[in-house]
Amino acid sequence: MRIAVVRERAAHERRVALSPEATANLVADGHEVVVESGAGDSANMPDTAYADAGATVVADRAAAIGEGGVFACVNGPDTPELLAGLGPGHIVVGVFDPLWRPAPVADLAATGAKVLSLDLVPRSTRAQAVDVLSSMATVVGFQAVLVAGARMPRLMPLLITAAGTVPPARVVVLGAGVAGLQAVATAKRLGAVVEGFDIREEALEQIRSLGANSIDLPEADADDAEDPAARTQRLLTPHLAEADVVITAAQVVGRRSPTLVTDAMVEAMRPGSLLLDLAAERGGNCALSRADEEVLHNGVTILAPTDLASGSPLSASRMFANNVVNLVRMLCTDGDIHLDLEDDIVAAMLVATGGAVVHPGVSEALDAAEGGSDS
Amino acid sequence: MRIAVVRERAAHERRVALSPEATANLVADGHEVVVESGAGDSANMPDTAYADAGATVVADRAAAIGEGGVFACVNGPDTPELLAGLGPGHIVVGVFDPLWRPAPVADLAATGAKVLSLDLVPRSTRAQAVDVLSSMATVVGFQAVLVAGARMPRLMPLLITAAGTVPPARVVVLGAGVAGLQAVATAKRLGAVVEGFDIREEALEQIRSLGANSIDLPEADADDAEDPAARTQRLLTPHLAEADVVITAAQVVGRRSPTLVTDAMVEAMRPGSLLLDLAAERGGNCALSRADEEVLHNGVTILAPTDLASGSPLSASRMFANNVVNLVRMLCTDGDIHLDLEDDIVAAMLVATGGAVVHPGVSEALDAAEGGSDS
Amino acid sequence: MTLLVALTLFALAVFLGLELITKVPATLHTPLMSGSNAISGITLIGALVSAGSDHSTLTTVLATVAVALATINVVGGFLVTNRMLAMFQTRRKRDQ
Amino acid sequence: MTLLVALTLFALAVFLGLELITKVPATLHTPLMSGSNAISGITLIGALVSAGSDHSTLTTVLATVAVALATINVVGGFLVTNRMLAMFQTRRKRDQ
Amino acid sequence: MTVPDLIALGYLAAAVLFILGLKSLGRPRTAARGNLLGATGMFVAVVVTLLDRAIVDFRFLAAGVAVGALVGALLAMKVQMTGMPELVALFNGFGGAASVLVAGATFLEVVDLGNVDDQLAVAAALTALIGAVTFTGSLVAFGKLRESLRWSSFAGLHVVRAAAFVASLVLATVVVVQPASTGWFWALVAVGLLLGVLATIAIGGADMPVVIALLNAFSGVAASTTGFVLDNSLLIIAGSLVGASGLILTQIMCNAMNRSILDVVFSKAAVVQSGSHDDAYADGVTSTSAEEVAMLLEVASRVVVVPGYGMAVAQAQHAVRELMTTLEGMGTEVVFGIHPVAGRMPGHMNVLLAEAEVDYEHLLEMDRVNPTFAQTDVTIVIGANDVVNPSARDESDSPIAGMPILDVDESGTVVVIKRSLSPGFAGIPNPLFVADNTLLLFADGKQAVLDIVGALLEG
Amino acid sequence: MTVPDLIALGYLAAAVLFILGLKSLGRPRTAARGNLLGATGMFVAVVVTLLDRAIVDFRFLAAGVAVGALVGALLAMKVQMTGMPELVALFNGFGGAASVLVAGATFLEVVDLGNVDDQLAVAAALTALIGAVTFTGSLVAFGKLRESLRWSSFAGLHVVRAAAFVASLVLATVVVVQPASTGWFWALVAVGLLLGVLATIAIGGADMPVVIALLNAFSGVAASTTGFVLDNSLLIIAGSLVGASGLILTQIMCNAMNRSILDVVFSKAAVVQSGSHDDAYADGVTSTSAEEVAMLLEVASRVVVVPGYGMAVAQAQHAVRELMTTLEGMGTEVVFGIHPVAGRMPGHMNVLLAEAEVDYEHLLEMDRVNPTFAQTDVTIVIGANDVVNPSARDESDSPIAGMPILDVDESGTVVVIKRSLSPGFAGIPNPLFVADNTLLLFADGKQAVLDIVGALLEG
Numbered sequence A, B: 001m002r003i004a005v006v007r008e009r010a011a012h013e014r015r016v017a018l019s020p021e022a023t024a025n026l027v028a029d030g031h032e033v034v035v036e037s038g039a040g041d042s043a044n045m046p047d048t049a050y051a052d053a054g055a056t057v058v059a060d061r062a063a064a065i066g067e068g069g070v071f072a073c074v075n076g077p078d079t080p081e082l083l084a085g086l087g088p089g090h091i092v093v094g095v096f097d098p099l100w101r102p103a104p105v106a107d108l109a110a111t112g113a114k115v116l117s118l119d120l121v122p123r124s125t126r127a128q129a130v131d132v133l134s135s136m137a138t139v140v141g142f143q144a145v146l147v148a149g150a151r152m153p154r155l156m157p158l159l160i161t162a163a164g165t166v167p168p169a170r171v172v173v174l175g176a177g178v179a180g181l182q183a184v185a186t187a188k189r190l191g192a193v194v195e196g197f198d199i200r201e202e203a204l205e206q207i208r209s210l211g212a213n214s215i216d217l218p219e220a221d222a223d224d225a226e227d228p229a230a231r232t233q234r235l236l237t238p239h240l241a242e243a244d245v246v247i248t249a250a251q252v253v254g255r256r257s258p259t260l261v262t263d264a265m266v267e268a269m270r271p272g273s274l275l276l277d278l279a280a281e282r283g284g285n286c287a288l289s290r291a292d293e294e295v296l297h298n299g300v301t302i303l304a305p306t307d308l309a310s311g312s313p314l315s316a317s318r319m320f321a322n323n324v325v326n327l328v329r330m331l332c333t334d335g336d337i338h339l340d341l342e343d344d345i346v347a348a349m350l351v352a353t354g355g356a357v358v359h360p361g362v363s364e365a366l367d368a369a370e371g372g373s374d375s
Numbered sequence C, D: 001m002t003l004l005v006a007l008t009l010f011a012l013a014v015f016l017g018l019e020l021i022t023k024v025p026a027t028l029h030t031p032l033m034s035g036s037n038a039i040s041g042i043t044l045i046g047a048l049v050s051a052g053s054d055h056s057t058l059t060t061v062l063a064t065v066a067v068a069l070a071t072i073n074v075v076g077g078f079l080v081t082n083r084m085l086a087m088f089q090t091r092r093k094r095d096q
Numbered sequence E, F: 001m002t003v004p005d006l007i008a009l010g011y012l013a014a015a016v017l018f019i020l021g022l023k024s025l026g027r028p029r030t031a032a033r034g035n036l037l038g039a040t041g042m043f044v045a046v047v048v049t050l051l052d053r054a055i056v057d058f059r060f061l062a063a064g065v066a067v068g069a070l071v072g073a074l075l076a077m078k079v080q081m082t083g084m085p086e087l088v089a090l091f092n093g094f095g096g097a098a099s100v101l102v103a104g105a106t107f108l109e110v111v112d113l114g115n116v117d118d119q120l121a122v123a124a125a126l127t128a129l130i131g132a133v134t135f136t137g138s139l140v141a142f143g144k145l146r147e148s149l150r151w152s153s154f155a156g157l158h159v160v161r162a163a164a165f166v167a168s169l170v171l172a173t174v175v176v177v178q179p180a181s182t183g184w185f186w187a188l189v190a191v192g193l194l195l196g197v198l199a200t201i202a203i204g205g206a207d208m209p210v211v212i213a214l215l216n217a218f219s220g221v222a223a224s225t226t227g228f229v230l231d232n233s234l235l236i237i238a239g240s241l242v243g244a245s246g247l248i249l250t251q252i253m254c255n256a257m258n259r260s261i262l263d264v265v266f267s268k269a270a271v272v273q274s275g276s277h278d279d280a281y282a283d284g285v286t287s288t289s290a291e292e293v294a295m296l297l298e299v300a301s302r303v304v305v306v307p308g309y310g311m312a313v314a315q316a317q318h319a320v321r322e323l324m325t326t327l328e329g330m331g332t333e334v335v336f337g338i339h340p341v342a343g344r345m346p347g348h349m350n351v352l353l354a355e356a357e358v359d360y361e362h363l364l365e366m367d368r369v370n371p372t373f374a375q376t377d378v379t380i381v382i383g384a385n386d387v388v389n390p391s392a393r394d395e396s397d398s399p400i401a402g403m404p405i406l407d408v409d410e411s412g413t414v415v416v417i418k419r420s421l422s423p424g425f426a427g428i429p430n431p432l433f434v435a436d437n438t439l440l441l442f443a444d445g446k447q448a449v450l451d452i453v454g455a456l457l458e459g
Ligand SMILES: NC(=O)c1ccc[n+]([C@@H]2O[C@H](COP(=O)([O-])OP(=O)(O)OC[C@H]3O[C@@H](n4cnc5c(N)ncnc54)[C@H](OP(=O)(O)O)[C@@H]3O)[C@@H](O)[C@H]2O)c1
Pocket: A124, A125, A126, A128, A134, E307, E308, E309, E310, E311, E313, E314, E340, E341, E342, E343, E344, E345, E346, E347, E348, E382, E383, E384, E385, E386, E387, E388, E417, E418, E419, E420, E421, E422, E423, E424, E425, E426, E443, E444, E445, E446
């Protein structure tokens, strides 16, 4: 099988979909790997490393994409130029977020290529080997804390020194998915006092399993008329008011991220504290956050970086690449790729084939979007 | 006693010499504290906090400095404008680095003020309460690792995941003074594999006392003709070649920082790795580092920030302020300040009084500088 | 041997028996039971004397049956204990 | 009592003695030593018989001295042990 | 030395050998030697007994020994491993029967001679009763374990049993008061036999090991009382040693099952933990205790620890590190096997173990640890489930089929520490739990590991 | 029941009471009861003995008992707490002497009657030797502990001792071979007395508790051999119980001191660590053992741990946390007192204790912990020195004068764990080490804490 990888074109993107190590694995499996020159530069993976691993390094994108085979990318091609060259012979593998942004995938589907979106992988035990959301969220959670630590005006750990006692920073993490949990763990490592919150009961246990405190909201009375979301916000406010850093990482698959932190909640926070919104790609968890911008509200700094995974491009790319290799291995029988729709993982991630979008969720999203644009 | 504090004028400086908490302590001791408006803004300490603590907030610098009393600053005043208003009635307390940069202190001395340089405090047990080098180095060491973590292309800790195993980053710390040790500790916390080196035997033990590995160079043969510095460099090279991050923090009091990392050593490092030189203020430990600039050499990024303490301005300012309070308490008898030259701490830090530089070391440095400019 | 000496021996042996066994891993419960059961076949020596003495036929018959039963208990008991422990031993040998 | 019965008693008692004491916290080392020392004053009962029997003057004198010494051992031993343990007890009471 | 002296000396030696043997049998390292010591003691005892002047005719005696030895050896050598406990029960019954017969024979003889004293009568009555109960009780236990006996409780059992018990006491008194009428003696034996059946009939198969242990103590007591009948010091000593140590063993076994002796004897149903959870495992789960795990670890030379989400929930990482240092202090090799998806976030185990200062060198990834399980004596799975589920490897229709797992089942013994039989994240049953070489330690992960460390330090 | 039967029954009861007493004495909870059981046993034994028909004259006997009881009671009630061990030694010596005298008296009597047999002669000779050694050995121990005896080793001691030993063996043989010449018996006693002195003379005061334990076992053996002389089962049983359990206790005490019995007996000098270091402290330092510290902690209700650079060097943070959890498990309050300059970098202790997962709530800064020392039972200073140096507070000319320190010396007892008497960073002596309420535990910080935890878990 021919497997192609190119330099990512998105702004701020420093990752690449295949690493030299992954290339070596694929080559050992009998595949042919073609790499666009410079594809790994921003992730500190030089062309020579790919070549050493057995890849063919070609000068331009078109040559890399070739006539068919697997085309692995981090961000889906979303402009006509980037779509050029793709056709029915291709299997395009990448993170397309098609439930949230269905339009680009529709364009891609139109080329006739088979489209597998890695972010649609089910969150099952068996699928974890190909789950890029998990691996990328790991990087994001870690980087988030480093960024917060570097940006906030205080130190993280408790230090009892001759120049006085530096109290530990208080870090609150809202949304304890993979990224949130990793943020909890990293902040704990740095000595912060960490509290975490999630709507899922298990996630609260998972927060505690990292030695951090979970914010356990009291049961609502049955006859409580308060809106659950408003109630949660009310109950979280005192925790935020105490915090030096708030990291939000709550997401809902394919939907706008829930708003957990309202303007009023930000205003309840201490001047000088920091809010890091990791859900900015789908609207953010904080009403005030602007993707990739820095907002200062009432003395509170609000960051909403969407490129944190690119903060550790080498590790992130390697993990991404391993997910891709695991996927190729999962799909391959006898050196060739077969899309076995009986397999729940394949079925879940196949977005388009034969020029049409076949994924029911994505189709719905497309319809909704068209409906939306109609009105 | 009147104690004045102003907004720092140095570029990138975000610290301030007194915190509201320290102000409250001084006021409780019976002192009068005068604060220039906005002095603490960059450190997230608003004027209101000072006022609440009992300080008089005044509109401009001149009003703050007043006619006499203690004038506490982080960086010494080094321009004619900044020197204006100071006179024999003043005791100026700050970090002047007079052994390395004697000229500004000479100008300050000329105003007739008494000058106490906090960086000349002896490194004795009793003096630690007023030792700003220690407290600031603590912040620097911590920040250095956060910056390194955010800047390097890899993650720090070992993570065994479904997307492959992320090996731990290797961090080498050269020079295990306060900053170096804090860097060792912080990198260990983040899960890196840490090695540390110092020329002092005790420092090697201190590195191990943090659970990190010390780089123990083999004893040199008696008949070894190799220059000791060159030998050390040769023996350190393989460690650097393995490293993802190198943090250098070797200093010698009042002298140019020793060059520990040569061009060749940088070239032996892996592309994509990072070198952080914390000794840049006095020339740096790496031949290639440029203060506050980013150098890319052979794929190795070399950073030499001099403002890392300003990275946590709040904590750094509080610690600095506590040192100042401790000093004031040490000097005060019956509410007034007496410079008891019998006290080794006072003797060591008194740079100038009565319009003349009285510190022998500083005088020497001045002579040498003049001699230097003569030749 | 007077009754009181016999009782003294009994008392000492009971205390000793109570002290001998303190913590026994579950793996050894059955072997220990089996081994001590074989020891309780000590009644064999009483049976031997009875069976070998010049007594009435009835007692000789009874005693001979007792010898047979007690011997089964003793011989079988030690052998089966041995087999159990051998299993245990091989498991441990293998790892050395 | 035959010698062999005596030896049997001896053997059983030795084994029992070896088993009785296993782990003793350091606090109890001295009390245990003292208490068992008092028990070893059991030689007193031998001395009593000797001293009370109708023997030669020499043996009576020896035995009477033995009675006195053994009694010191027994009475003093139990009493001093008791005092030690009482200290221990109060200390433990205090924190409860 | 006179012959009686020689015999007495031999008996003393035998007694010492029995003591040493029993003590050694309680420790893994010395158990085999203990059995040998016991057998040697028995051999010495038999040999010196043959010197007894009272023995004038060796024919019956030889015949009895020959038959007994043959039968005993055959049974012992041919039994299947799984059949051993019931064989022990059978042997035990024979021992009890032998005591009854010896005591009976002597009693008859002495009555004949007309010089019965109280001591003898009391001892004989006790032997008859205890020996008879031991005999039939053991036979019932044997039958129940072989599952060839399907009797169980019946209405009124309590009443009948109590009646038989009272009858036995009355008869025993009569025997003592009227020793000359030997018929009472045999009547007592008969009631004893009945009582043995009644006492055991209602007890369930799971409790049988405890019953056998108790009956074993009984047979010791019977031997001891026989010693009083025969005025034989060795019988007294050996019998009471077995009686007392058997009682302790019974107690230990009850504790391990979390039951009291009385519960067992009066057949109060046990609260079966497994029952309440998953029927997927039926009876197949073998549970264990911290002490037992410590014993296993003591003789292990290589141990792999496989942590999972449960270690995190229990926050057991520090305890686990303590276990590691303790074992390493004993010269045992310890490594951690880290599955890529163990825990609930990538690197979950790494974060915790790093916090507990477990060196990176101790952490082996799946690919590196898997080939080593075959050389591993004990694998301790603490709070892991899905990542050690062999169905991923062995069953193609499992929801996690094809996921690489840690092949812990290849190691000598697998100890799984978890609180219950509830499943892991994937929600599927785990065949590992019923594997032959798996022991389950039901407890909170942290407490369990601390208990194991405690037991190791004590042991 | 006949009188001999009654006596025998009484002896049996006494034996059982002794067994129960000894067993109970080994456990903190039951120790007091154990002592009572032992005393009751003794009372029973004495009372039934008085029934003995051989006793025809109660005068001397009563006199002896009266004198003995009076002296014993007076000594026991008036002794200071600190004088108890030496009193035990003294009592023990008396017991040994009594055995010698009883055996001697009986031996003389029987020789007079002309019916000495081998058993008696052997037993008498053994009693003479062992009892005599016990007597003088105990007296020497008593003297050494009172510090009234300043004898010590002399050149040639080994030779003289060996000679005395050989002589004693020869004499013992002669006594057995020629029992009729009673002079040999007394000669044997004389050599035994000498041997007792020679055997103990060279042993240092620190080892004396072990020696007393050993001599206690000896006096048990002497009682037992006296039992063989008198053909008295109770003496045999009680004596050998004490002999055997005394041996075990000796072994336990040796283990606790990390020495072997042979080292002690042949007075191999213990490696006294403190001597080699600083003369600044002269003899004023009281050193301690992990067991003793554990004992102190067992009864403490509040404990403060003060870590310093030494904890970091020893990487003892995990062990210290274990100590914390163990103590908290016992209901003891534990906090850490963190001095601002402890360690070698700001926050050094914080980094390490955070790694070991000691909650921030457990860490008290200087200002918060200092007022609490007066309510603290035990403060454990692990590898800290300058930060707990009271000269900073009390001596105005100290190089660290005026530096605020942790006032650990205000707590009930201070245990300082360090490897030697060497100074800390500031290089100055620390008067804390010679304070009355300070105990020094010389060891590597990690090992010391682990040992303390071990002792706590065992206790
Ligand atoms: N690593 C990741 O990134 C990630 C993310 C999400 C999901 N997952 C999934 O999580 C699973 C991880 O496998 P795993 O083996 O680590 O865990 P698991 O299969 O979820 O099993 C955890 C086991 O721990 C036991 N447990 C819970 N609390 C305990 C306590 N306090 N003490 C002792 N035992 C306790 C539970 O049994 P009891 O209740 O009986 O005690 C449970 O069976 C995989 O299915 C994986 O796909 C992984």
